[in-house]
Amino acid sequence: MKSTLTTLKTRFNQALVAAFGAELEGTDPMLVPASNPKFADYQSNVAMSLSKRLGQNPRAIADQIVAHLEVADLCEPPTVAGPGFINLFVQPSYLAAQLRAMQTSDRLGLPQAKHPQKIIVDFSSPNIAKEMHVGHLRSTIIGDSIARVLEFQGHDVLRLNHVGDWGTQFGMLITYLREAYPEALTTANALALGDLTTFYKQAKARFDEDEDFRERSRLEVVALQSGNEDTLKAWSLLCEQSRIAFQEIYDLLDIRITERGESFYNPLxxxxxxxxxxxxxxxxxxxAKVVFLEGFTNKEGNPLPLIVQKSDGGYNYATTDLAAVRYRIQQDHCDRIIYVTDAGQANHFAQVWQVARRAGWVPDHVELVHVPFGVVQGEDGKKFKTRSGDTVRLRDLLDEAIARARADLEARLKEEGRTESEEFIQQVSRVVGLAAVKYADLSQNRTSNYIFSYDKMLALQGNTAPYMLYAYVRVQGISRKGGIDFEHLGADSPLVLEDETELTLAKSLLQFDEILAAVEADLFPNRLCQYLFELSQKFNQFYDRCPVLQAEEPLRTSRLVLADLTARTLKLGLSLLGIPVLERM
RNA sequence: GCUCCAGUAGCUCAGCUGGAUAGAGCAACUGCCUUCUAAGCAGUUGGUCGCAGGUUCGAGUCCUGCCUGGGGCGCCA
Incomplete structure (x- = not known):
């Protein structure tokens, strides 16, 4: 199925050449969805931009383009407005044909990438022996969504968890492990650290209070780096414990990720x-062994070095990241490497990549992308913490969202006199709670800081996950009530787009491809959220104005198709955000 | 000191390569359930787009300076 925008762009290019000659071949027609639906569905702003180049006034240019523009099969006759906007309304018959193509496609007529790439999405990246906390929330959710979009577009995506599983802190942890859990190293499966945060804190406390402990820790670091078998075993026990804890969170959030921690790059x-x-x-x-950077200066104004080998011979995270870039390009053969980390690391990546480029490791076709995001703040605008001032554990955060979703649901059930099974309540609370957390995060432009509010994300109205889930549920309600099998809706029954809300909904459904293309290129999931919210709004307007089951044929089947396409679009769109749908809620 | 990001309605935020009267949601107020779940729909109120210059036919968007907030800046990651 061909994207409307793509088709129109081709037609504009042809018209530009026909009107002004071959030198305009390849000119961007500046075609965008209209700024106001009253004006048009699509508008081209190209006439204004060509004014200087062609030495004519923009309106005259627009008129000549329109005179050569052949779009009668898609659009109403184009019009020129204002300083030279070319306005296009698509025809209902074209919309109907496109919707039909969408209906009969198993991927809603959405195109796959023409040139599939090998892409690494590096996200989440918690630290071994520490629990995942609120600081890992955004990377995990945003990274997963980006990976899902790219996978859907047909790219070969490798999701990598660059866990912090190496470094000097392991000396301390291993020393404490030997001290507090000596049996763990000799007895199989004897270790159950339980609360990793507590373990880490206790180890840190011992490290801070005891000089002898510190000395043993330093020796453990040396033993670890030199590959001492016993120390490596202790290390791997710690990693294994952490993995179990991480996996619980990933399972809860339905996130797949492959662990390839910092230690993987040690030999390199x-x-x-x-x-x-x-x-x-x-x-x-x-x-120390360093590379002096171009364009980065220290406090004295001298070139800043990137340290790749410390004066004690050890390596640091810049070295690891350099090794990772090189490996991902040379061994994984990546075309695009996407790092989903907080904005604070922007400098670090800029520095590492500069060195990698200067070393000749980054071919021209390889794209290194930092996908930065802002910090999570509490409703007071300060760093998000528990009441006692501790870092919020991710597990607690998610459980709290589910508990609140459950309280909301139970209050509603009581109010409406409904009774539902415990299984239903659990399932709905879990989906709604987690969806709310994910959607609230993804729906914001990731570059800005994010104020975390349970009340806002779980609000039953507005631009929230529950709103969209509810729109989906409404469609399923129609199908239940009417005994409709959406799989076998009459493909021969004509689509009737007469009501304003039907037309608006149809146009919105057909813009999904443009949104996905934008997210694929710019990696801003909030644009997908924005689209899904607007689609839901348009569906609700349609639902309000247009009875479906009571309508006469062929209107009834036509409206069922619109409802089904909306539901399928919502389901697919939400799935790309990592959010499942519900049949009832 | 240098550097990166942000500053848009009372609050939380959109605003895509500069384009037509700057948009949502929440909050406040007004209507709409004998009809597919009202977790909805329709409507009203609300903005010197941090400030000052500049570029442009046109600036929330680009440039310069300043103010405010957050992050980063040589042996942690």
Whole structure:
């Protein structure tokens, strides 16, 4: 199924060449959905932009384009308005044909990527021996959604969990493990750390209070780096415990991710340094091996170094990230590497990538993308914390959302005199609660900070997950009431688009492809949210104005098709946000 | 000191390569359930787009300076 926008762009290009000659070949027709539906469905702003180049006034240019524009099969006759806007309304018959194509397609007529890429989405990335907390929420949810969109578009996506499973803190943790759980290293499956946060805090407390403990910790770091078997075993026990805890969260959120932690790159670190040296980039500075950066200065105004090997011979996260970039390009053969991390790491990535580029590791076709996001704040605008000032555990946050969704649901059931099974209540609370958390996060432009509010995300009205889930439920309600089998709706029955709300809904349904293309390119899931919210609004307007089951044929079947397409679009769109739908709620 | 991001309605936020009277949601107020779940729909009220210049036929959007908030800045990740 061909996108309307794509078709129109082609026609505009032909008209531009026909009107002004071959030198306008390839000119962007500046075709966008109209700023106001009263004016048009689509508008082209190209006439204004060509004014200077062609030395004519924009209205005259617009008139000439329109004279050469062949769109009679899709649109009403184009009109020129204002300073030179070319306005297009699509025809109901065209809409009907497109909807039909959508109806009979198993992916709603949405195109796959013409050139599928190998793409890594690096997201979530918690630290071993620490619990996932609110700081991991956005990366996990946004990264998953981006991966889902790219997968749906047909790209080969590798979801990578770059967990923090290496570093000096393991000396402390392993030392504490030996001290507090000595049996863990000798007895199989003897370890059950339970609360990892507590374990970490206790280890830290011991480290801070005891000089002898600190010394043993330092020795453990050396033992770990030199591959001491016993120490590695302790390390892997800690990793395994953490994995179990992480997996519970990922299961709850329905997120798939492949672990490839920092330790994976350990064997590659020495060659990072030697390669940089061979490339002539490496400089020794105060005993450390560094690459001086271009465009980054320190407090004195001198070039800032990127340290790739510390003066004690150890490596740091810049080295690991360099090794990762190189590996992902050379071994994974990636075309696009997407890092979903907080905005605070923007400098770090800019620095690492600069060095990788200067080392010649990044071919021109490879795109390195940082997908930054703002911090999660409480309703007071400060960093989101528990009442006692602790970091909010992700598990607690999700449980709280589910509990609140349940309280809402139970209050409603009581109010409406409904009785539902415990299983139903659990299922709905869980889906609504988690959907609310995900949607609230995804629906904001990720670059700004995010004020976390249970009350707002779980609100039963407005731009929230429950609103959209409810729109979907309404369609399923129609199908239940009328005993409708959406799979076998009369494909021969004509689509009738007469009511304003039917037309508006139809147009909205056909714009899904444009939104997906935008998200694929710009990696802003909030645009998908915005679209789904508007689609839901348009459906609710349609639902309010147009009776479906009571309508006469062929209107009845036509409206059923519209309802079904809306539901399928919502289901697919929400699934790309990592949100499942409900049949009833 | 340098640097990155943000500043749009009372609150939370959209605003896509600059384009027509700046949009939602919440909150407030008014209507609409004998009809597919009213978790809905229709409507009213509400904005010097941080400030000041500049570029442009046209600026919330681009440039410069300033103010405010948040982050980052050599051996943590």
């Amino acid at each position: 670190l020495p060659s990072v340094v030697t390669d940089l040296e061979a490339a002539g980039l490496l400089v020794e500075d105060n005993g």
